[in-house]
Amino acid sequence: MNSHAPILELESVTRVHGAGARAVRALGPVSLTVAPGELVAIMGPSGAGKSTLLALAGALDEPSEGRVRVAGVDLATQSRAQLAALRRRAVGYVFQDLNLLPGLTAAENVALPLELDGLGLARAREEAAAALERVRLGTLAQRFPDELSGGEQQRVAIARAFVGPRKLLLADEPTGALDSVSGEMCMRLLRAQCDAGRSAVLVTHDATHAAWADRVLYLRDGRFVDAGPDASSPAVLRAGRSA
Amino acid sequence: MRRLSALRALLRVELRDALRNRARSWLVVSLVALGMAAMVGGGALFRTARATPHERCASVLGEASLRVRTYDATTREPFERLLPPGARVAAFSERAALLRAGSREASTALWSFERGALDAGGLAQGMLRVLEGRAPRDAGEIALSRSALEALGVERGAAVDLDGRSHAIVGVVALPEQLASSIALVAFAPEQETRLWLVHAPLDAQARLADDLHAAGHSVQRRSELGESDGFEQLVTFVLGGFAFFEVALVIGAVFAVGLRRRQREIGLVGANGATAGDVVGALWLATLVLAALGVLLGTLLGAGCAFALGPWLDAWNGRWNGAVELSGAHIAGGAALGLASALLATVLPALAAARLPIVVALSGRRPVATASRAWLALGAALLGAGGLWTALGLRAGEFAAAASVLGGSIAAVLGLGACSPWLLGVLSRCASRLPLAWRLAARDAARFRARNGPVVTAVLAALSVSIALASLAGSVDELVAAQAREVSVGADRELVGIAIALSAFTGLIVVLIATALATTESSADARVLEAVGATPVVLRTVAGARAGYLALLGALLAAPAGLYPSWGLVELADAKLAFHTPWRVLAAFALGLPLLAFLSAWFAAGSASQRPRPR
Structure with a gap:
């Protein structure tokens, strides 16, 4: 795959829950393209379909219609095992809370996708330590989640989302449960990772956090507004970091 | 290689979880250990206390033939x-x-x-x-x-x-x-x-000599006639022992189902990081195996320790010279195999259910959509029918096949009634509109969470049905003894039946309380609403008590047919003319006493929980 190819492509994607008279359209049709090194923020009211979009982008859910491609791979052509492998190697998640397994230390939490992928314990721990250093938590590697503050836990989650070869981070309101200082620190980390060539899609309610993104998209009733059906077009609403 | 590495990582997660939730882990270890201790210790004491064919012969004719x-x-x-x-x-x-x-x-x-x-x-x-x-x-x-x-x-x-x-x-x-x-x-x-x-006499001359002496008017007892073992007691041990381990599997299964439901989001998180369903199931099995192995080890030590500790009192208890305590390698190996198999069997459905749950649903913490209760009703009816047919056909076969059919039919009956329980919960919920608030909420909650409460009711009914079977069988034997006016000491047997009944009632109570604790956690939002509209702490306690009492009552009522079924089968199998006996007092104690005990335990537990400081 060439280095300028999109890391994430959603093509006329729709997600409908239920069937017949009980069918509820949760999303779509929407299209979105995320380039390498790009940080895209998605804003919108509750129930707009933001989390559904992230679940589809991360192979946690299947679209009713349309195509999703991650790093050039069409998710519809992948088996369950291949989708699991994709989650280990290409896509990382950060949720609003409860991101970490309480029984594992910070280092073990970060090393988890690598170990699940078959990497040796020593190598996995090494990479986890490096990832924790990148989020400036190297000294807390052996602490359990209970012993970390909310902001520190989210930084561990970000470290895990970008550990190993993963290129795409999907963050669902990662700063929602944090104070403003911790929230800003998380956004700085995300921005730094994207500046280093990785990509991220950030769902947020907070305009100051969305301002860290290269693009901000608004989702309402399952569709992008102001951006037309294709959010990858230049017509999308752009918000500068300084906004 | 990838699978091994993933298993290692997830096993670490599971074992840490077991360490963090020590109470639940100890419950699993204890259940396996108790079954193992009963098998090893009870088996050793039973073997030691019972005259072997050789000992029985020696008391009548020494070493002679x-x-x-x-x-x-x-x-x-x-x-x-x-x-x-x-x-x-x-x-x-x-x-x-x-x-x-x-x-x-x-x-x-x-x-x-x-x-x-x-x-x-x-x-x-x-x-x-x-x-x-x-x-x-x-x-x-x-x-x-x-x-x-x-x-x-x-x-x-x-x-x-x-x-x-x-x-x-x-x-x-x-x-x-x-x-x-x-x-x-x-x-x-x-x-x-x-x-x-x-x-x-030489072996080849014994039969002829016995015939000659008998023909001459003398009375003769031969060693070969005295050495025959009592097949019926072995059949009873086989059927009730197998049923008891099945009960252990169900109880552990309920504990795991409840535990995994609590950890639903954690398992979703593991899936979001790339673990496959196979990785999750494998790790759950391995962790269960570790706990079960610990239970087997502790149970063996406990059983052997109890047997040796009680050994000196055995002669005074049964009035015979029992000799040294006889530990059986077969009992230990068989118990270990059954204990490990029970624990693994118990994890199959909860682990598969947890691993197959869509990651999005698991991460949301929402309840998975329950399977239609009519499907469960159909499955339950099919199991009951198949179990009845198996027993009816098996009873006409040879001794072992008949015993296996009684055991298999009994297990099918328990599973069948258990499978019907989600449907029953739904029906009862619809009839609950005239009940007092607490009992109405209990009935409605039980139906809302019937995918979880079905296994709980099954575990309770399995726990109680063993005792009902035992009480019924003991009653049949007592009636026969009374009818024949034989002076047989049945006091010790009655003690054993009493202990078994108390143990199974205790097990049922534990299952109900675990389920109630989970229901209380899952319904914390409902409790907040109740508090907001002015419910007093007494009302909240009563709701918790009613949840426990309701499940215990349903389990106890369903346990009656499930327990009487194997007893009927064994009565049919017996050579002696046993009459089927319905243990009304035990049934009444279970149907009234256990729900009351469950209600009170949950009522007081809810009170102590509500006195804890609230998290900020």
Whole structure:
């Protein structure tokens, strides 16, 4: 795959829950393209379909219609095992809370996708330590989640989302449960990772956090507004970091 | 390689979770350990306390192959002429006698054996044991059992009168199978006439000799006739033992189902990081195996320890000389295999359900959509029908096949009733509109969470049904004993049945309380609403109590048919004419007592929980 190819492509994607008279359209049709090194923020009211979009982008859910491609791979052509492998190697998640397994230390939490992928314990721990250093938590590697503050836990989650070869981070309101200082620190980390060539899609309610993104998209009733059906077009609403 | 690495990582997660939730882990370990301890300890005590075929034979005819009671009393020489060449013979006698010591008297069975017959290699070895001193050698000597010594108020070294002659007490003796009986042993006179003989003949000549002696009017007991074991007791052990381990599997299954439901989001998180369903199931099984192995180890130590600790009291308890405690390698190996298999079996459905849950649903923390309860009803009806058919056909087959059909049919009945329980919960929920608030909420919550409550009701009914089966069977045997006016000591058996009933009720209570604790956690939002509209702490406690009481009541009611079914099957299997017995008192105790106990336990637990400081 060439280095300028999109890391994430959603093509006329729709997600409908239920069937017949009980069918509820949760999303779509929407299209979105995320380039390498790009940080895209998605804003919108509750129930707009933001989390559904992230679940589809991360192979946690299947679209009713349309195509999703991650790093050039069409998710519809992948088996369950291949989708699991994709989650280990290409896509990382950060949720609003409860991101970490309480029984594992910070280092073990970060090393988890690598170990699940078959990497040796020593190598996995090494990479986890490096990832924790990148989020400036190297000294807390052996602490359990209970012993970390909310902001520190989210930084561990970000470290895990970008550990190993993963290129795409999907963050669902990662700063929602944090104070403003911790929230800003998380956004700085995300921005730094994207500046280093990785990509991220950030769902947020907070305009100051969305301002860290290269693009901000608004989702309402399952569709992008102001951006037309294709959010990858230049017509999308752009918000500068300084906004 | 990837699978191994993933298993290692997830096993770490599971074991840390087991360490973090010690109460739940100990419950699993304890359930396996209790089953194992019962198998090892109970099995060892049972084996030790029961006369083996060899011991039963030894008490009647020592090491001889035949015990003969001749038509008339005779001396040794004429009797020996009846025997084939190579046969060995030893004479002995037994009659009632009255002993006197001062003003005291004691009725005893007076035994005498030819010199050397009781010694090692003698034909009477094992019929009577010399506990202290020695056997009498001369006419003026006697040995007495402890009960005879106590009755006469004398000790070894004193003298007693027998048939007007004084005899010196030279030893203390006992019949191995009747330690409490009053007996005396005197020396056998050289030319004494007797009707009782022990004969050891070559194997090929035994049947012919027995027939000849019988034809001549003598009474003959053969070793081969006495050595037969009691098949019915083995069948009962097989059916009830198998049922008990199945019960352990169900209870552990309920515990795991509840635990995994709590950790639903955690498992979703693992899936979001790339774990496959196979990785999750494998790790859950491995972690279960670790806990079960710990349970097996502890259970073996506990069972063996209890058996050795109780061993010294065994002789006094059952009135026979039991010898050293006999630990059985087969019991340990069988118990270990069953314990591990039960725990693994228990994890199958919860683990598969957890691993197959869509990651998005798992991460959301929402309840998965429950399968339609009509499907469960159809499955339950099919299981009940299949179980009934299996038992009906199996009862006409051979002994083992019949026992297997009773066990299989009983398990199918428990599973069938359990599978019907989600449908039943739904039906009862619709009829709950006129119930008081707490019971209405309990019925509605039980139906809302019926995917979780179905296994809980199944575990409770399985726990109680073993005891109902046992109580019913014990009642049938008691009725038979009473009808035949036989003097059989059934006190110890009743104690065992009582202990089993208490244990199973306790197990059922634990399952209900675990489920109630989960229901309370899951319904915390409902509790907040209740508080917001002005519900008092008493109302909140009553709701928690009603949840527990409701599940216990349903489990107890369904346990009645599930418990009476195997009992009916075993009664049909028995050679003796047993009549089916319905243990009304046990049924009433379960149907009323257990729900009440569950209600009160949850009521008080909810009270203590509500007094904890609230998290900020």
